[in-house]
Amino acid sequence: MIAVGREQKDRLLRWLISGALGLQVMMLSEALYVGSFFGIEPQFRLFFQWASLLLTAPVLVYSAHPFLASAWSDLKHRRLGMDVPVALGLWLAFVGSAWSTWTGRGEVYFDSIVIFVFLLLGARLLENAARRRALRDLELLERAAPALARRVRADGIEELVPSVELVAGDLVRVRPGEALPVDGLIESGLSTFDKALLTGDGAPIERGVKPAIARLADRVASRFSAAILLLTCVAAVSWWYVDPDRVLPVVLALLVVSCPCALALATPLALAATSGALAKRGLLVTRPQALESLSAAEIVVFDKTGTLTAGPPRLVAVLPRGDWARERVLAIAAGLERGSEHPLARAIIEAAAGAGAPATEIRNHPGRGVEGLIDGRRYGLGSPTFAFESLNAPVSVELLAGIPAGSTPVVLAREGEVVALLATEDTLRPGARELVASLRQAGKSVLMLSGDHPAAVMRIARELGGIDAEGSASPERKVARIRELAASGRSVAMIGDGINDAAALSAATVSIAVGSGACMAATAADAVLVSSRPQDLAFAFERATKTLRTIRLALGQALLYNVIFLPLAAFGWMPPWVAALGMSASSALVVLAASRLRIDGRRRSEPEPGAAIRTALVPA
Amino acid sequence: MEIVFLLVPLAALLVGVVILALIWAVKSGQFDDLEGPAHRILMDDDADSEAARRPGPPVT
Numbered sequence: 001m002i003a004v005g006r007e008q009k010d011r012l013l014r015w016l017i018s019g020a021l022g023l024q025v026m027m028l029s030e031a032l033y034v035g036s037f038f039g040i041e042p043q044f045r046l047f048f049q050w051a052s053l054l055l056t057a058p059v060l061v062y063s064a065h066p067f068l069a070s071a072w073s074d075l076k077h078r079r080l081g082m083d084v085p086v087a088l089g090l091w092l093a094f095v096g097s098a099w100s101t102w103t104g105r106g107e108v109y110f111d112s113i114v115i116f117v118f119l120l121l122g123a124r125l126l127e128n129a130a131r132r133r134a135l136r137d138l139e140l141l142e143r144a145a146p147a148l149a150r151r152v153r154a155d156g157i158e159e160l161v162p163s164v165e166l167v168a169g170d171l172v173r174v175r176p177g178e179a180l181p182v183d184g185l186i187e188s189g190l191s192t193f194d195k196a197l198l199t200g201d202g203a204p205i206e207r208g209v210k211p212a213i214a215r216l217a218d219r220v221a222s223r224f225s226a227a228i229l230l231l232t233c234v235a236a237v238s239w240w241y242v243d244p245d246r247v248l249p250v251v252l253a254l255l256v257v258s259c260p261c262a263l264a265l266a267t268p269l270a271l272a273a274t275s276g277a278l279a280k281r282g283l284l285v286t287r288p289q290a291l292e293s294l295s296a297a298e299i300v301v302f303d304k305t306g307t308l309t310a311g312p313p314r315l316v317a318v319l320p321r322g323d324w325a326r327e328r329v330l331a332i333a334a335g336l337e338r339g340s341e342h343p344l345a346r347a348i349i350e351a352a353a354g355a356g357a358p359a360t361e362i363r364n365h366p367g368r369g370v371e372g373l374i375d376g377r378r379y380g381l382g383s384p385t386f387a388f389e390s391l392n393a394p395v396s397v398e399l400l401a402g403i404p405a406g407s408t409p410v411v412l413a414r415e416g417e418v419v420a421l422l423a424t425e426d427t428l429r430p431g432a433r434e435l436v437a438s439l440r441q442a443g444k445s446v447l448m449l450s451g452d453h454p455a456a457v458m459r460i461a462r463e464l465g466g467i468d469a470e471g472s473a474s475p476e477r478k479v480a481r482i483r484e485l486a487a488s489g490r491s492v493a494m495i496g497d498g499i500n501d502a503a504a505l506s507a508a509t510v511s512i513a514v515g516s517g518a519c520m521a522a523t524a525a526d527a528v529l530v531s532s533r534p535q536d537l538a539f540a541f542e543r544a545t546k547t548l549r550t551i552r553l554a555l556g557q558a559l560l561y562n563v564i565f566l567p568l569a570a571f572g573w574m575p576p577w578v579a580a581l582g583m584s585a586s587s588a589l590v591v592l593a594a595s596r597l598r599i600d601g602r603r604r605s606e607p608e609p610g611a612a613i614r615t616a617l618v619p620a
Numbered sequence: 621m622e623i624v625f626l627l628v629p630l631a632a633l634l635v636g637v638v639i640l641a642l643i644w645a646v647k648s649g650q651f652d653d654l655e656g657p658a659h660r661i662l663m664d665d666d667a668d669s670e671a672a673r674r675p676g677p678p679v680t
Contacts, residue, residue: 009646009647009651012646012651013642013643013646016642016646017639017642020635020638020639020642021635021639023635024631024632024635027631028628041621044621044624047624047625047628048628051628051629051632054632055632055635
């Protein structure tokens with residue numbers, strides 16, 4: 001409970017007041033209970049009952065108001081929410097007890113009313129606090145992302161500065177997928193902008209308003225309420241013939257014991273707790289229902305680059321053609337790649353060990369390559385397919401055979417001529433093999449779709465334990481393949497780079513964008529993994545399954561509890577105060593089970609998520 | 621035992637005071653941040669340390 005909002009303050013006050021008054025009522029009813037055993041003078045009995053009545057009235061009118069209001073609105077909309085039996089029970093108990101007090105005969109249940117209100121409010125306060133805590137975790141992570149801009153200095157070198165330090169006239173480079181740091185004019189380059197934030201168009205589309213399991217819980221709660229009301233009527237009529245004095249206690253016990261809070265609490269609490277735990281591990285869940293789909297996913301599709309392999313890939317060979325110099329090739333490649341977020345770009349820039357040749361009119365073709373103008377000539381750098389199709393470079397199989405086996409070829413071309421071949425190699429991320437193994441153990445099949453050269457992709461697939469893999473997959477091919485898998489009725493989880501795979505991510509049932517700073521803005525995915533550690537992904541899958549299991553367990557437990565306790569209450573073997581205790585115990589169990597999901601399983605020695613985010617945002 | 625006729629209203633009165641205190645506590649923000657104040661002892665109070673570093677009036 002931090003940063004209490006107005007609504008939360010209001011709730012807190014209602015709860016505190018019900019507690020303060022509840023203590024008084026409990027004290028008085030204690031005297032009444034003892035009195036009914038050992039005898040009590042009628043004048044005291046009457047006095048205690050009247051005092052209880054006066055102390056309970058504010059609890060019913062003020063503290064219990066949220067339940068009564070929500071039950072009333074449910075009734076007005078001809079719905080049966082779970083607050084209807086609650087409100088009915090509270091009012092029946094109060095009116096019945098007040099009648100007993102007035103006539104001076106029969107039992108009073110003021111203590112049951114106040115305990116019930118106090119515990120119910122407490123449970124909702126807890127639920128709210130858990131939800132707020134999860135939201136706060138998310139907010140913290142979002143705020144940890146500083147608004148940075150790449151300022152291009154007069155000498156052409158980029159520097160990373162906070163956006164607030166920019167002044168008019170500065171030149172800023174914006175890479176694909178990055179948010180614009182300031183308003184400005186476009187000097188050079190061609191791209192598309194997502195103006196959703198400005199215009200409100202294309203706002204993220206909610207895929208399904210509520211998770212299926214939450215809808216199920218709502219539906220069950222509604223039918224459950226109807227069944228309870230029916231059962232209560234039957235019990236009331238039956239008891240009327242058996243013993244009219246016991247109608248009220250039986251009806252109260254029934255209404256109180258059946259309060260389906262546990263049913264309604266289980267799902268939101270578990271989802272909130274898990275989202276919080278995952279956020280601590282660097283996985284931001286933007287749609288809580290993603291957890292359910294994640295656990296249900298039958299096929300997990302990986303994009304190779306940056307997810308399973310450690311980025312940036314190593315540059316293993318530079319093979320210039322003709323009389324091109326190695327240094328010149330690297331300088332041109334670095335100049336072109338400066339505007340790219342692709343992990344390969346970093347390897348090339350590092351190898352060039354300089355700013356690279358100044359390139360203008362840089363155009364990025366996501367997942368394929370880049371082209372730009374250097375010294376008045378048009379150069380292109382990208383996959384062999386890209387060089388062949390878009391740059392008209394004569395790329396042949398014989399040519400590509402010259403690179404080291406298993407490495408990925410990158411072609412540098414100039415106006416229909418191959419300038420050089422660059423060979424890059426990926427290394428597996430530590431933990432990638434374990435991630436694949438754990439997914440397979442959970443009964444999911446793993447597929448790798450990569451835009452890289454098939455030989456390189458197959459090598460990685462073998463190293464990962466022989467998973468299915470497909471190389472030379474363009475972004476369009478990935479989308480088609482995922483659609484194909486989804487069409488066969490299986491749910492597909494796609495894990496990939498937020499920029500190049502944006503379309504593939506949104507085609508999948510559930511998706512996680514992995515990666516660096518630019519991905520923070522990615523909204524196509526259901527979740528964003530900031531840490532880009534395979535262990536955290538494995539944790540997410542495992543925890544999603546565990547969450548679903550916890551929810552089902554909680555729902556089952558709530559059902560079992562009702563099956564056992566309802567008959568007891570209907571046959572009159574349970575006083576209302578025991579019912580109130582049982583109801584709260586059932587809710588408390590659900591809350592505890594959900595709280596266990598908050599544990600993020602991180603050892604103390606492991607880095608804080610803040611550190612992971614900083615490293616993700618600020619390239620070394 | 622007639623004393624309870626006085627004691628119970630007295631207790632109720634006391635509860636009234638408690639409730640007023642609770643209302644004040646919630647309204648004045650006593651429950652707004654239940655974690656922050658515990659860490660406050662670890663924070664540097666910048667304004668104060670600044671003042672301490674500034675040269676004070678000459679000691680006579």
